[in-house]
Amino acid sequence: MAALDPIKTAVRSPRGGLSAAVLVLVVACALFAPWIAPYAYDIQNLPGSNAEPSRTHWMGTDEFGRDLMSRIIYGARTSLSVAITAISISVVSGLTLGAMAGYFGGWFDRAVTAVVDLTWSFPEILIALILIAIIGPGVESVMVAISIAYLAQFTRLTRAQIMALKNETYVEATANLGAGHFHIIFRHLLPNALTPVIVAGMLATGDAIILEATLGFFGLGAQPPTPSWGAMMSSGTAQIFIAPWIIIFPGLAIAATVISINLFGDALIEALDIRNRLRSV
Amino acid sequence: MDPSDPQSDDLVTLTDLTREFSSGGGFMKPRRTMRAVNNVSLGVPRGKVTGVVGESGCGKSTLARLVLRLLEATEGTVVFDGKNLATQSQTEMRKLRRQMQMVFQDPYSAIDPRYTIRRALLEPFQVQGDSKSAAEAKLAAEELISMVGLNPRMMASFPHQLSGGQKQRVGIARALALRPSFLVLDEPTASLDVSIQAQIIDLLENLKEELGLTYLFISHDLSLVRYFCDRVVVMYLGRVMEILPGPGVLPRHHYAHALLDSNFEPDPTRRKVVTMLSGEIPSPFATIPGCAFAARCPAATDLCNRERPPLADLGDGHMIACHHPMD
Numbered sequence: 001m002a003a004l005d006p007i008k009t010a011v012r013s014p015r016g017g018l019s020a021a022v023l024v025l026v027v028a029c030a031l032f033a034p035w036i037a038p039y040a041y042d043i044q045n046l047p048g049s050n051a052e053p054s055r056t057h058w059m060g061t062d063e064f065g066r067d068l069m070s071r072i073i074y075g076a077r078t079s080l081s082v083a084i085t086a087i088s089i090s091v092v093s094g095l096t097l098g099a100m101a102g103y104f105g106g107w108f109d110r111a112v113t114a115v116v117d118l119t120w121s122f123p124e125i126l127i128a129l130i131l132i133a134i135i136g137p138g139v140e141s142v143m144v145a146i147s148i149a150y151l152a153q154f155t156r157l158t159r160a161q162i163m164a165l166k167n168e169t170y171v172e173a174t175a176n177l178g179a180g181h182f183h184i185i186f187r188h189l190l191p192n193a194l195t196p197v198i199v200a201g202m203l204a205t206g207d208a209i210i211l212e213a214t215l216g217f218f219g220l221g222a223q224p225p226t227p228s229w230g231a232m233m234s235s236g237t238a239q240i241f242i243a244p245w246i247i248i249f250p251g252l253a254i255a256a257t258v259i260s261i262n263l264f265g266d267a268l269i270e271a272l273d274i275r276n277r278l279r280s281v
Numbered sequence: 282m283d284p285s286d287p288q289s290d291d292l293v294t295l296t297d298l299t300r301e302f303s304s305g306g307g308f309m310k311p312r313r314t315m316r317a318v319n320n321v322s323l324g325v326p327r328g329k330v331t332g333v334v335g336e337s338g339c340g341k342s343t344l345a346r347l348v349l350r351l352l353e354a355t356e357g358t359v360v361f362d363g364k365n366l367a368t369q370s371q372t373e374m375r376k377l378r379r380q381m382q383m384v385f386q387d388p389y390s391a392i393d394p395r396y397t398i399r400r401a402l403l404e405p406f407q408v409q410g411d412s413k414s415a416a417e418a419k420l421a422a423e424e425l426i427s428m429v430g431l432n433p434r435m436m437a438s439f440p441h442q443l444s445g446g447q448k449q450r451v452g453i454a455r456a457l458a459l460r461p462s463f464l465v466l467d468e469p470t471a472s473l474d475v476s477i478q479a480q481i482i483d484l485l486e487n488l489k490e491e492l493g494l495t496y497l498f499i500s501h502d503l504s505l506v507r508y509f510c511d512r513v514v515v516m517y518l519g520r521v522m523e524i525l526p527g528p529g530v531l532p533r534h535h536y537a538h539a540l541l542d543s544n545f546e547p548d549p550t551r552r553k554v555v556t557m558l559s560g561e562i563p564s565p566f567a568t569i570p571g572c573a574f575a576a577r578c579p580a581a582t583d584l585c586n587r588e589r590p591p592l593a594d595l596g597d598g599h600m601i602a603c604h605h606p607m608d
Binding site for chain 2: 170179191
């Protein structure tokens with residue numbers, strides 16, 4: 001299929017191929033955690049706590065003697081599911097809002113732009129913290145907070161695309177055939193505006209993983225014993241001098257995942273040749 | 282003649298059609314209004330080609346969009362086949378669009394780049410809610426594509442794989458899909474090579490004969506208008522200056538004369554002295570109480586600056602808006 005060609009091109013480039021391999025590994029960990037993980041993530045073994053990496057525990061154990069590698073593998077589930085769900089909600093809402101604002105203009109556009117520009121002027125972490133302060137901690141709140149924190153970006157990007165596209169002759173030509181707004185937005189404008197928004201969404205997923213880890217670090221995300229990379233790092237700070245691996249390995253997992261997402265996204269931008277369209281926000 | 286009479290010779294009748302655009306404005310700053318189309322009254326006779334010529338910015342394209350109600354008129358009416366377009370509901374308007382279609386100036390952006398030619402050709406039916414079986418759709422698309430002289434093998438191509446002329450043919454086929462009786466051609470050849478222009482004009486001429494179409498042909502190409510049109514409307518600053526009932530009729534308005542005279546004559550033995558106009562086109566934002574051309578007209582008098590000349594009939598449908606027409 002033609003739509004998959006840019007992905008193939010991206011995978012064939014060196015950095016795209018390497019990052020794709022890491023991403024496949026992380027996704028596989030998240031999907032098949034119960035079969036891959038050598039131990040259960042919540043079995044405590046207090047005499048074996050803070051054990052350094054060994055043959056039996058490749059990444060060592062944490063302060064409760066739980067196998068760190070198993071917790072990191074299960075942690076991929078939390079990180080990826082929260083980030084991907086949140087960004088998906090954000091992309092879909094941003095596409096809808098941005099398309100309506102860009103297409104119809106008028107007071108609706110002014111209202112959307114005002115709110116979006118207001119949230120755009122704050123860092124995402126601040127918006128997320130404020131929202132969690134209002135709705136309370138937990139996995140669902142983190143998802144909602146992240147999706148709202150990134151909404152401004154996708155709304156602005158979509159709106160800019162739609163405003164440029166709606167002056168194309170084919171829009172007028174289709175209107176002259178008797179097409180309504182619905183047909184023009186969903187059959188012409190959104191399909192043409194979709195690619196940069198999807199790629200921006202993919203890149204934002206990397207940021208969302210960091211944001212989720214940050215919120216987890218503050219104890220606002222997944223609650224114990226559910227493993228989350230951020231929360232694991234947080235608990236590792238107390239043992240940083242006696243068991244540094246507790247903080248290092250989750251940190252490496254976050255870094256590897258986010259770097260891979262960014263590299264692959266970059267390769268994809270190159271393959272699709274859309275760098276200019278992403279910059280036009 | 283009563284424009285609401287469906288038996289009228291005119292398929293489309295424009296009455297006092299005006300469209301204003303405003304721009305600017307802000308804190309303590311007034312908005313400025315310009316009249317792109319200013320009180321245009323015009324009939325488009327059935328089965329004929331009516332040409333509209335004028336310089337860039339004279340309101341030709343705005344007029345085209347008003348005629349099809351792609352833009353709403355500020356004042357005045359468009360009556361199409363006995364129906365006032367402004368009073369039609371959305372549903373009625375959608376039905377009416379089957380009758381009136383448009384070929385656009387820029388074939389390069391007139392087809393969605395993500396659509397195959399086949400999908401673009403079938404879109405008119407989809408939009409109008411004509412359900413077709415796979416076999417019927419195939420037949421309809423093939424009929425359309427051969428009607429405009431393209432190979433049905435192009436059906437699976439994307440627009441970027443076609444040349445400008447081929448794209449314009451697809452644009453024409455799309456406009457004809459719903460079997461319209463009226464076609465607005467907005468500079469359909471302006472962005473094509475000269476050799477391709479001739480082919481497209483030929484095609485349009487043949488289609489007109491075959492399908493009994495009525496054309497409103499917008500152009501700035503004077504020789505093309507003279508060749509192609511049965512009637513020529515000369516516009517200046519949103520106003521109709523003169524309507525020539527036939528291609529051979531000599532213009533008597535000073536502007537129309539200067540415009541049509543600027544046409545290049547390839548035969549050196551028939552070389553002529555070109556009358557050069559002095560001055561510049563007034564700003565479209567300026568309100569001109571008198572004749573729009575008065576500032577540049579060699580025959581202008583006080584009267585021309587004061588009073589707007591009405592469009593008067595000189596006989597045989599030759600209309601002119603001038604206080605002092607040429608002999």
